[in-house]
Amino acid sequence: MPLLRRVFALFLWMLLGSTWPAHADVANAPGANLQVTVITYGPGDTYWERFGHIAIELRDSQDGEAISFNYGVFDFDEKGFLLNFARGRMHYLMDAEPTAVDTGWYVQAGRSITRQRLAFTPEQAAALRDFLLWNLRPENARYDYDYYVDNCSTRVRDALDKALGGILKTALAARPGSMTYRQQTDRLMSAQPWLMLLLDLGLGPYADHPLSGWQEAFIPMALQRELRAVQVPDGHGGHSPLVIEERQVSPNRVQAPPPQAPDLRGPMALAGAALAMLLVIARRRVPLLFVLLAVTWLVLAGLAGLLMLGLWTLTSHHSAWANANLLLFNPLAFVLIPAIWRSRRGVATPRRVDGLLMLQLLAGLLAIVLHLLPGVVQQNQPWLLLALPAWLALAWSLRSACHVPR
Incomplete structure (x- = not known):
């Protein structure tokens, strides 16, 4: 099924679910029933998989329905796709599907899967759900992709921050990142040396500016790391961790990137x-x-x-x-x-x-x-x-x- 039709079909299915009085699903569940989880997928073997992937899961605690929302879909059948790709004008799509379907492929591919359950209030969870459903509409699902500033990870980061009222950006922007865009690119692409060298040769000074934790969250694994240190109001005048539970549900079985970029x-x-x-x-x-x-x-x-x-x-x-x-x-x-x-x-x-x-x-x-x-x-x-x-x-x-x- 073409991607736009797939997005529309899922969105329609979720909306129609709200008309079934005997079934409470993610689309119409009260915020108190929604659990928000960030799912981070480790790097794969293929070069376009080396940067990892990330998604937001919304789970209805009443009936267990879990939908995974991600921003990493592109359509090879799009008119002029290869030309747009070469010119840096790539169009990506938001997509959503049941979590079991989404994660099954990554398990089979041997890529690690880590779940981070977040401490969202009912109001924040409902706001996030409403935004994701709005974003999933066919007229809103497409966006202009950028490797470093607008990708599957930054879109997840921005959606979480929007629902949290800006808490995430305030926390991450105040912390220095661990590497530059160039260093992260070289590190993650080091398993393909010739491609790594080609990318390093083609990167200009933009790739060497120091990054904040907010900017470095263009890498799913970096966003996963940064979320661990974020504190949110606990409703009693204090603060508590945003991540209330983290667990790896599937181990990594492919070659992991080195912790640092190679010195060339x-x-x-x-x-x-x-x-x-x-x-x-x-x-x-x-x-x-x-x-x-x-x-x-x-x-x-x-x-x-x-x-x-x-x-x-x-x-x-x-x-x-x-x-x-x-x-x-x-x-x-x-x-x-x-x-x-x-x-x-x-x-x-x-x-x-x-x-x-x-x-x-x-x-x-x-x-x-x-x-x-x-x-x-x-x-x-x-x-x-x-x-x-x-x-x-x-x-x-x-x-x-x-x-x-x-």
Whole structure:
């Protein structure tokens, strides 16, 4: 069933339930009968599952009916889905289904399931229920997805905060987060190293700003952690924990992400030094190998530059804008390929190629200066350590081309 029809069918079913006098369900149960639980699902094996998932469960304590509401549904059949995805204009949907159906898939997939029952008053529980049912309507279910600021976890966070009267945001915004967007991305994607490196390369300075606990709750597991420390009025002039019960109902059976982001500086520095040495040695001894290595580097650098430039100028992926890595990898690399090919015969580089090489080295120097300036937050040290030795070795090799024996 198409997703919009599925959402509409469930919403209609819940509304019709209110016309059955012998059956008290979540849609029309009094607030005193509603139990509010946050269900957090751990990361999965597939790359789009590495950030985990989260949902709000409303349970009618009278008859045990439990409905799980989540904001993580997208429709591949949507017109222009792939183009919208590439441009950063993704449309996601809210969905709801019986909790047993929702959790069954995660159990089978081996992903952990943790339940946190929350201390909502009857009025707050009813307000949350009314908001979720309103949000579930077909005309309200779709929203513009953003990886970091508007996703399945931030929508759950905002719905809880709305029902709690702003208590959640006040508490979480006052606490510093443990990592930046970049660090969380690298940590969670570390099981897929090449994809992690591609994402890290494409992230601009936006991804390196310090986060509050409120902002870091874009990660379901971070929101789960933050909820444990929130206090709410107990109705007697004091405060009590928002989470009144937490238990893991299904263990994790897939590879868990590391607690910290990997430090890429060492490996990337070694890779940059190794590539530079290979370029220098091959230029002297195996010209054909030098050509293959250099052309591969230039093609990859040019493609990376086109990708970053496109993300900045043609898409709504604001986390990729103003990326300083464009100074290290840019489309000008393509212009150097003919000179590399001619260098195998010891032909001196044309004056314009010398100018391009000098321009690229100055761009690398500018990237270092920008990184050292106070107030510049982009953490691109790994890419500086990779790119600069390679560009220096390439420049030296081309400048010395006319002195290489044929």
